[in-house]
Amino acid sequence: MSLAEKYPKEVKQILAKYPPEHKRSAVMPLLYLAQREDGYITKEAMQDIADALEISVTDVGSVVGFYTLYHDKKEGKYRMQVCTDLPCALRGADQFMESLCSNLGIKVGETTADGLVTLEAVTCLAACDRAPMFQIQSGDGLKYYEDMNVDKTMELIEALRKAESNS
Amino acid sequence: MLMTHILLRHRDIPDINKLNVYKSNGGFEAFKKVVTKMKPGEVTDAVKASGLRGRGGAGFPTGVKWSFIDNKIWPHYVVANADESEPGTFKDREIMESNPFQFLEGVAIASYAVGANAAYVYLRGEFWQVAKFLDEKIAEMGEAGVLGENLFGTDYSLHIYTHLGAGAYICGEETAMLESIEGKRGTPRIRPPFPAVYGLYGKPTVVNNVETLTNLPMILANGADWYKNMGTPDSAGVKVFSLSGRVRKPGNYELPFGTTFRQLIYEHGGGVQEGRPVKAIMPAGASSSFIAADEKVLDTQMDYAAVRTLGADLGSASVIVIDDTVSMDWVINKTIHFFKHESCGKCTPCREGTYWMMHLIEDIRDGGHSTDNVDLLLNVAKQMQNKCLCPLGEFSTMAVVTGIERFAQDFTK
Ligand SMILES: Cc1cc2nc3c(=O)[nH]c(=O)nc-3n(C[C@H](O)[C@H](O)[C@H](O)COP(=O)(O)O)c2cc1C
Ligand code: SF4
Ligand code: FES
Numbered sequence: 001m002s003l004a005e006k007y008p009k010e011v012k013q014i015l016a017k018y019p020p021e022h023k024r025s026a027v028m029p030l031l032y033l034a035q036r037e038d039g040y041i042t043k044e045a046m047q048d049i050a051d052a053l054e055i056s057v058t059d060v061g062s063v064v065g066f067y068t069l070y071h072d073k074k075e076g077k078y079r080m081q082v083c084t085d086l087p088c089a090l091r092g093a094d095q096f097m098e099s100l101c102s103n104l105g106i107k108v109g110e111t112t113a114d115g116l117v118t119l120e121a122v123t124c125l126a127a128c129d130r131a132p133m134f135q136i137q138s139g140d141g142l143k144y145y146e147d148m149n150v151d152k153t154m155e156l157i158e159a160l161r162k163a164e165s166n167s
Numbered sequence: 168m169l170m171t172h173i174l175l176r177h178r179d180i181p182d183i184n185k186l187n188v189y190k191s192n193g194g195f196e197a198f199k200k201v202v203t204k205m206k207p208g209e210v211t212d213a214v215k216a217s218g219l220r221g222r223g224g225a226g227f228p229t230g231v232k233w234s235f236i237d238n239k240i241w242p243h244y245v246v247a248n249a250d251e252s253e254p255g256t257f258k259d260r261e262i263m264e265s266n267p268f269q270f271l272e273g274v275a276i277a278s279y280a281v282g283a284n285a286a287y288v289y290l291r292g293e294f295w296q297v298a299k300f301l302d303e304k305i306a307e308m309g310e311a312g313v314l315g316e317n318l319f320g321t322d323y324s325l326h327i328y329t330h331l332g333a334g335a336y337i338c339g340e341e342t343a344m345l346e347s348i349e350g351k352r353g354t355p356r357i358r359p360p361f362p363a364v365y366g367l368y369g370k371p372t373v374v375n376n377v378e379t380l381t382n383l384p385m386i387l388a389n390g391a392d393w394y395k396n397m398g399t400p401d402s403a404g405v406k407v408f409s410l411s412g413r414v415r416k417p418g419n420y421e422l423p424f425g426t427t428f429r430q431l432i433y434e435h436g437g438g439v440q441e442g443r444p445v446k447a448i449m450p451a452g453a454s455s456s457f458i459a460a461d462e463k464v465l466d467t468q469m470d471y472a473a474v475r476t477l478g479a480d481l482g483s484a485s486v487i488v489i490d491d492t493v494s495m496d497w498v499i500n501k502t503i504h505f506f507k508h509e510s511c512g513k514c515t516p517c518r519e520g521t522y523w524m525m526h527l528i529e530d531i532r533d534g535g536h537s538t539d540n541v542d543l544l545l546n547v548a549k550q551m552q553n554k555c556l557c558p559l560g561e562f563s564t565m566a567v568v569t570g571i572e573r574f575a576q577d578f579t580k
Contacts, residue, residue: 017328022368024350028333053350066352066511067333069292085254086453086501087411087487123336123505124254124453125293128409129417135293142295 076118087128096132177265197387210280216391218403223376235363250339255452255485259377273380336509355557398424402470412488451482454562506563517560
């Protein structure tokens with residue numbers, strides 16, 4: 001099913017933001033939409049977007065490849081993106097990341113065995129005064145978690161895990 | 168602090184993110200005044216007279232920038248730069264989350280001044296929730312009749328749209344940002360032509376930072392002289408300083424230009440953790456040169472010109488404080504990794520240079536503090552300077568060069 005069939009209202013709203021002769025501008029918001037359900041963008045979705053915007057699938061693919069928040073592979077349902085950039089690191093972000101790794105039994109870049117969480121290290125998220133912090137990216141968007149510690153984080157992951165097994 | 172805020176007004180008026188509260192505190196009156204009583208050129212002149220300089224990093228006079236817009240080519244666009252990705256910067260986010268209408272009114276005033284009927288707010292992809300929130304606020308403004316067609320009974324119309332990036336620091340550079348809105352990879356354009364002539368969709372475009380724009384309603388409401396009376400002769404008005412690193416109370420502090428580093432770090436930031444001394448200051452985030460701190464530095468009044476006398480730039484005033492427990496080889500390892508990750512790869516000196524610097528600093532960090540390695544790193548950084556297509560490449564060298572030159576002892580372990 002094409003994006004326009006699946007999300008008619010959203011697609012219409014997105015296209016209305018840009019001059020009709022520049023509809024290529026809609027590629028980024030449409031990619032987010034394509035990523036909504038499974039957390040990554042399939043080849044078919046890229047082709048669909050290319051057709052809708054009258055650009056080549058290579059153009060769409062190069063946008064996907066350029067920006068870090070688009071994914072073309074399935075990974076954990078939740079991408080936990082911990083900021084380990086300089087200001088956060090001056091406030092203990094590296095140690096926080098290390099303890100998360102050992103608590104989850106995975107390394108940075110890996111996914112928990114149940115496919116729930118992929119742990120990633122990212123650059124500054126504009127929350128440097130509230131380190132340690134991370135964002136969780138899922139198909140549905142992004143959410144910030146600030147002034148965190150390992151216990152609170154493990155509780156959060158537990159809650160996500162419970163919600164998952166109930167759904 | 169006794170002074171009331173001009174930008175972070177939510178700290179004085181907590182509900183100012185509600186339309187009726189914003190309105191009852193004078194909201195949208197400046198926009199109404201300019202649309203109904205002033206010519207676009209008069210708005211530009213008022214902003215010129217206020218001395219307002221761009222808060223996105225370069226400090227370019229805002230009114231002067233607007234006057235470059237090409238009036239022979241139409242339509243015109245305004246783009247608000249809400250990419251805020253410089254490590255250590257988190258002020259625009261607070262403004263948009265807590266005082267959104269003042270920011271949006273600023274976008275509207277800038278749009279009227281340059282004759283734009285459409286404006287885009289480009290937010291970094293991580294500001295997903297902020298974008299959703301702004302979309303709601305924009306819709307509320309439409310319902311209240313301060314956005315849309317024939318505003319205040321005139322023939323002026325304006326629409327504001329948000330556009331989300333997707334994780335790329337380089338998109339904060341204005342021409343990369345325009346490419347990104349056009350649906351392309353966010354790589355910088357060769358300039359000239361500048362956006363004022365050839366911007367979004369090839370049309371004259373003004374790009375301004377969120378904080379710059381948020382000043383405008385207050386300047387137009389209270390007058391250029393009122394604004395100019397704050398700050399210093401070089402840098403008028405107030406600035407939101409994002410204070411981070413090894414201080415006790417990191418956060419945003421809105422203060423007049425001319426506030427000293429000491430006041431920011433000690434009076435507002437509560438001093439350094441565990442009472443340690445300040446070793447170095449990065450006044451402009453990861454793109455900064457290091458300032459080696461001493462008494463004279465701490466007593467320097469921060470404005471664009473004064474920070475330059477210390478061999479650094481004020482930039483977006485993202486002040487990262489480093490104490491004497493931290494070694495500079497560790498710090499530049501962080502900054503180099505940042506720039507290596509964020510280099511867009513379009514030009515060779517930056518793409519290859521950041522890659523090479525990364526390998527050298529990893530070697531140095533892992534115990535290879537041989538003078539050869541350090542000299543080579545310094546050499547690579549200096550070789551990159553003045554050769555890169557956009558300032559990112561240059562930024563990546565600032566901490567490296569000043570770290571090695573100003574803190575040599577940290578590289579001779
Ligand atoms: C690599 C790079 C990153 C930048 N990032 C930002 C940013 O995140 N926010 C911003 O407002 N300006 C950023 N700038 C500056 C913009 O290019 C531009 O000068 C600014 O948005 C102009 O607005 P102003 O005149 O109001 O400061 C960046 C510049 C470069 C070279
Ligand atoms: S200097 Fe770096 S970021 Fe700028 S255009 Fe060249 S490769 Fe891209
Ligand atoms: S360095 Fe982590 S949010 Fe800025």
